[in-house]
Amino acid sequence: MISRAERSQLARWWWTVDQWQIGAFLVLMALGLILSMAGSPPVAERIGLPPFHFVHRQAMYLVPAIIIMLGVSTLDPRQVRRASLVTYAGAMLAILLALKFGHEIKGARRWIFGIQPSEFLKPAFVVLAAWAFSEGAKQKKMPGTTIAILLLPLTVIPLLLQPDFGQTMLISLVWAALFLVAGVHILWIVGIGGLGAIGVLLAYKLSPHVHQRIISFLDPQAAHLGTNAFQVETALDSFYSGGWLGRGPGGGVIKRILPDSHTDFIFAVTGEEFGILFCIALMALFAFVVLRGLRRASRDEDPFCRFAATGLLVQFGLQSCINMAVNLDLMPAKGMTLPFISYGGSSLMALALGAGFLIAVTRKRPRSEVLLETEVPAGLPA
Amino acid sequence: MLPQDDQPQKARSAVLPPKLSALKARMLSTHLHNSDKRINFVAVCFLGVFAIMAGRLVQLGFKGGLPGGVKGAADQELSAARPDIVDRHGRLLATDVRTVSVFAEPGKIIDKNKVTDELTRILSLKHPEALRHRLGMRKGFVWVKRTITPRQREEIFQLGEPGIGFLPDLKRFYPNGPLAAHVLGFTNEDNRGIAGIEKYIDEQGLMSLHGAGFEVKHEDLKPVKLSIDLDVTQVLRDELEKGLVKFKAKSDAGAILDVRTGEVIALESLPDFDPNDPGKGVTAVNKNRMTAGVYEMGSTFKSISIAMALQDDKVKLGSRLDATHNLHYGRFTIHDYDATHRMLTVPEVFVHSSNIGTARMVLRVGVPGHKAFLRKMGMLTRMKTELPESAAPIIPHPWSTLNSITIAFGQGINVAPLQAMAAVAGLVNGGNLMVPTFLKRDQAQALKVSKNVVRPDVSEAIRYLMRINAEIGSAKKANIPGYFVGGKTGTADKIIHGRYANNKVFTTFMALVPANKPKYLFMVIMNEPQGLKSTFGFHTAAWNSGEITGKVITRAAPMLGLAPEDVLPKAPFPLLAAQGYTYVNQPNGGGMVD
Numbered sequence: 001m002i003s004r005a006e007r008s009q010l011a012r013w014w015w016t017v018d019q020w021q022i023g024a025f026l027v028l029m030a031l032g033l034i035l036s037m038a039g040s041p042p043v044a045e046r047i048g049l050p051p052f053h054f055v056h057r058q059a060m061y062l063v064p065a066i067i068i069m070l071g072v073s074t075l076d077p078r079q080v081r082r083a084s085l086v087t088y089a090g091a092m093l094a095i096l097l098a099l100k101f102g103h104e105i106k107g108a109r110r111w112i113f114g115i116q117p118s119e120f121l122k123p124a125f126v127v128l129a130a131w132a133f134s135e136g137a138k139q140k141k142m143p144g145t146t147i148a149i150l151l152l153p154l155t156v157i158p159l160l161l162q163p164d165f166g167q168t169m170l171i172s173l174v175w176a177a178l179f180l181v182a183g184v185h186i187l188w189i190v191g192i193g194g195l196g197a198i199g200v201l202l203a204y205k206l207s208p209h210v211h212q213r214i215i216s217f218l219d220p221q222a223a224h225l226g227t228n229a230f231q232v233e234t235a236l237d238s239f240y241s242g243g244w245l246g247r248g249p250g251g252g253v254i255k256r257i258l259p260d261s262h263t264d265f266i267f268a269v270t271g272e273e274f275g276i277l278f279c280i281a282l283m284a285l286f287a288f289v290v291l292r293g294l295r296r297a298s299r300d301e302d303p304f305c306r307f308a309a310t311g312l313l314v315q316f317g318l319q320s321c322i323n324m325a326v327n328l329d330l331m332p333a334k335g336m337t338l339p340f341i342s343y344g345g346s347s348l349m350a351l352a353l354g355a356g357f358l359i360a361v362t363r364k365r366p367r368s369e370v371l372l373e374t375e376v377p378a379g380l381p382a
Numbered sequence: 383m384l385p386q387d388d389q390p391q392k393a394r395s396a397v398l399p400p401k402l403s404a405l406k407a408r409m410l411s412t413h414l415h416n417s418d419k420r421i422n423f424v425a426v427c428f429l430g431v432f433a434i435m436a437g438r439l440v441q442l443g444f445k446g447g448l449p450g451g452v453k454g455a456a457d458q459e460l461s462a463a464r465p466d467i468v469d470r471h472g473r474l475l476a477t478d479v480r481t482v483s484v485f486a487e488p489g490k491i492i493d494k495n496k497v498t499d500e501l502t503r504i505l506s507l508k509h510p511e512a513l514r515h516r517l518g519m520r521k522g523f524v525w526v527k528r529t530i531t532p533r534q535r536e537e538i539f540q541l542g543e544p545g546i547g548f549l550p551d552l553k554r555f556y557p558n559g560p561l562a563a564h565v566l567g568f569t570n571e572d573n574r575g576i577a578g579i580e581k582y583i584d585e586q587g588l589m590s591l592h593g594a595g596f597e598v599k600h601e602d603l604k605p606v607k608l609s610i611d612l613d614v615t616q617v618l619r620d621e622l623e624k625g626l627v628k629f630k631a632k633s634d635a636g637a638i639l640d641v642r643t644g645e646v647i648a649l650e651s652l653p654d655f656d657p658n659d660p661g662k663g664v665t666a667v668n669k670n671r672m673t674a675g676v677y678e679m680g681s682t683f684k685s686i687s688i689a690m691a692l693q694d695d696k697v698k699l700g701s702r703l704d705a706t707h708n709l710h711y712g713r714f715t716i717h718d719y720d721a722t723h724r725m726l727t728v729p730e731v732f733v734h735s736s737n738i739g740t741a742r743m744v745l746r747v748g749v750p751g752h753k754a755f756l757r758k759m760g761m762l763t764r765m766k767t768e769l770p771e772s773a774a775p776i777i778p779h780p781w782s783t784l785n786s787i788t789i790a791f792g793q794g795i796n797v798a799p800l801q802a803m804a805a806v807a808g809l810v811n812g813g814n815l816m817v818p819t820f821l822k823r824d825q826a827q828a829l830k831v832s833k834n835v836v837r838p839d840v841s842e843a844i845r846y847l848m849r850i851n852a853e854i855g856s857a858k859k860a861n862i863p864g865y866f867v868g869g870k871t872g873t874a875d876k877i878i879h880g881r882y883a884n885n886k887v888f889t890t891f892m893a894l895v896p897a898n899k900p901k902y903l904f905m906v907i908m909n910e911p912q913g914l915k916s917t918f919g920f921h922t923a924a925w926n927s928g929e930i931t932g933k934v935i936t937r938a939a940p941m942l943g944l945a946p947e948d949v950l951p952k953a954p955f956p957l958l959a960a961q962g963y964t965y966v967n968q969p970n971g972g973g974m975v976d
Binding site: 137177180181233234236237239240241243244253256257276277280283284286287290291294298306307321324325328330 | 428429431492522
């Protein structure tokens with residue numbers, strides 16, 4: 001057993017990390033494997049693969065994912081920043097390569113070498129933005145805030161070129177949340193809100209893809225023949241079909257006609273086979289991670305750790321909320337995975353990386369260490 | 383915002399005015415001291431979003447029930463049991479037949495194209511693309527086909543398709559085909575009445591029972607007994623069909639009304655439809671012209687005008703009216719078709735169908751009195767029977783003296799033929815106007831809902847006029863020996879493009895059997911009958927509608943319990959005789975009518 005008395009590296013890690021958070025992530029990963037048994041066989045059958053093809057793949061991805069999460073969680077904040085910088089640079093390079101050489105899948109160039117680099121970009125971007133904001137807040141000489149502001153277009157423009165409006169929106173929202181939390185003037189928030197609205201409006205006007213999705217959400221009857229309306233209606237049927245207690249594992253019928261039942265619409269499949277009560281419990285688990293994490297982050301004294309944890313949690317929370325809201329027909333359809341539950345290698349690795357960063361930055365540290373890093377200039381209140 | 387924050391920024395923004403640079407500094411600065419509050423704010427936002435989604439899940443949970451929904455949906459869709467419909471003697475007119483219908487659960491069908499092909503083959507569907515569309519619908523339950531044969535059921539069963547199932551179903555069956563189709567109406571696939579008495583039954587609350595979830599079995603429902611006589615209806619339809627062919631008319635229709643009770647004994651309108659397979663349903667071509675069409679009744683309307691003048695004491699039976707010259711009113715001239723150029727008594731006006739004479743009678747009453755009487759006779763408002771198909775009369779606006787003059791002889795007002803029948807029935811039955819009914823009732827019930835419109839002696843006078851007209855006037859074709867028939871013809875030129883067309887006519891004929899103690903009123907209308915060699919080229923009512931009515935009386939009267947009598951009744955019109963008109967009881971009016 002890991003003893004408090006022993007000052008081993010492992011013991012030090014175990015007693016400083018948020019064990020509840022690690023536990024929650026591991027439970028989510030396990031549930032992801034179980035639910036992929038429900039959601040993926042119809043898809044596998046449809047494209048002529050063995051029914052449990054995706055289940056096996058998901059199980060195989062879990063091993064490196066857990067290693068990444070736990071490995072990254074041992075880093076200290078400085079190492080986290082460096083790791084993010086490297087990941088960000090690597091992911092950005094891969095995105096640019098994908099734009100140039102990648103294959104077009106469903107109208108977008110997102111994939112290269114079998115991975116989706118934009119997934120890895122997200123946690124790295126969040127950590128870098130948190131870093132910049134915290135530097136801006138700490139040392140007035142450093143143009144941290146300016147860097148943080150410039151970081152957004154730098155990250156978002158390549159994503160828009162893919163195009164990937166879902167990720168763009170997610171990253172922009174996380175960045176806006178960080179900006180808010182960093183304590184900027186209220187005018188900025190109003191201005192950014194306005195810019196966001198203009199952005200959505202422009203996307204609606206200029207991109208037929210976004211236009212169609214929004215139209216089909218606002219007026220399902222008019223776009224009745226659209227695939228999005230079909231997906232969302234089928235998803236709702238899944239919940240109706242499952243009722244409170246579900247039809248039991250393997251008992252789902254709607255899932256057989258539900259597109260993307262193993263990725264974007266896994267929550268609906270969960271509803272059909274395990275029931276609405278189970279869905280509420282699953283949602284509660286996400287809420288637990290996000291709300292508990294945010295509460296702890298608000299008490300963290302290190303600005304970087306506070307911002308990074310907030311940003312990573314907002315990213316995690318927004319992604320899960322958007323996915324579930326789409327499944328529940330509360331939002332127009334977005335290509336957004338449900339963290340740890342949806343099938344997908346890149347998504348799982350990137351989430352493990354993000355979770356690792358989160359655990360790393362929320363580790364308990366001696367107050368002196370924090371103060372040393374914070375370096376508040378004399379004469380200014382922290 | 384802390385003022386100290388301005389200090390470090392100032393150096394870099396020396397080029398800016400002090401105020402602006404201060405603002406810039408404040409805008410760009412970030413603060414740690416309130417970030418915990420803002421994180422909590424973010425957390426509260428998340429809490430709200432999670433709460434909304436949990437609420438949505440709960441809502442979906444309570445709304446749910448799609449899989450068990452097949453039963454629920456089927457209950458909604460299944461045909462509702464309906465009561466039998468029988469004629470006045472209890473003979474079956476409409477009933478429910480048990481069948482099997484095949485349905486699909488689109489969500490359970492994987493290969494929809496294959497299933498569509500198989501079902502199209504077995505059921506010989508005419509529109510496979512419609513079935514393919516239904517199978518692609520976002521529903522838990524759709525019908526494939528209602529009422530299939532046992533052989534088809536077996537073949538579909540052998541497909542072993544999990545998303546296809548069978549349900550016991552009901553289909554409405556009309557054993558007499560198109561007989562009395564316009565009275566019965568028909569139902570849709572779900573056994574809901576959508577025309578005729580079937581619709582009336584639904585409106586009486588049957589469907590609300592079903593809607594409230596009451597299981598209503600066919601056996602528990604009391605049959606609906608109509609006033610219709612199936613045999614008489616058969617005779618009427620047969621003669622109308624023959625007449626339609628013989629006179630090359632566009633359409634014809636007829637009805638038999640019991641003047642004592644207001645019951646409709648038979649009603650037919652050709653062309654009609656088979657309620658077992660109504661196809662496009664009721665269209666402008668095959669509508670019920672007795673209730674859902676309005677026409678100028680022509681001279682048949684004169685009975686009403688004369689009754690009014692008698693009732694108001696503006697004329698007596700023996701009064702003489704000036705028909706020596708055409709009647710001029712403004713720039714209009716009223717002619718007589720059968721011009722006599724002399725003074726005419728009231729019976730002579732009727733027998734010669736004198737427009738001038740009738741118009742003079744109406745002029746004595748005046749426009750307000752004329753309108754009031756027509757209103758009392760129900761000629762100015764829509765007549766509502768049990769049949770939902772009804773048409774409102776077309777009456778002139780404004781109503782001038784000229785309108786009254788032409789309406790006197792049945793031009794310038796359009797009413798439903800059954801409405802005109804009801805009026806004449808009310809005049810001849812002793813003066814009790816009653817709305818016709820398609821449900822069986824007795825005389826006591828009828829009198830309770832009737833309205834007295836003329837005195838008994840006026841009623842008798844109208845019966846006398848119809849009788850003398852059958853003896854020596856235009857209704858001779860229907861004067862079937864032994865039945866003491868009374869009758870009146872009417873021929874109206876049809877209005878084509880706003881003008882009366884001379885060659886296109888609408889003819890009406892009404893006959894009363896027997897004229898002394900009236901029981902049944904017969905009516906036949908014909909739309910554009912042609913003149914034939916056998917009719918010497920005439921297309922007026924006596925030659926076509928009159929002939930058909932005569933044939934109907936010959937065949938139907940025995941069925942209605944009327945026995946032909948060898949001798950004429952002794953004193954058929956006692957009230958008129960008591961007023962001094964003794965000639966009315968003599969055959970052919972004793973030569974007093976010429």
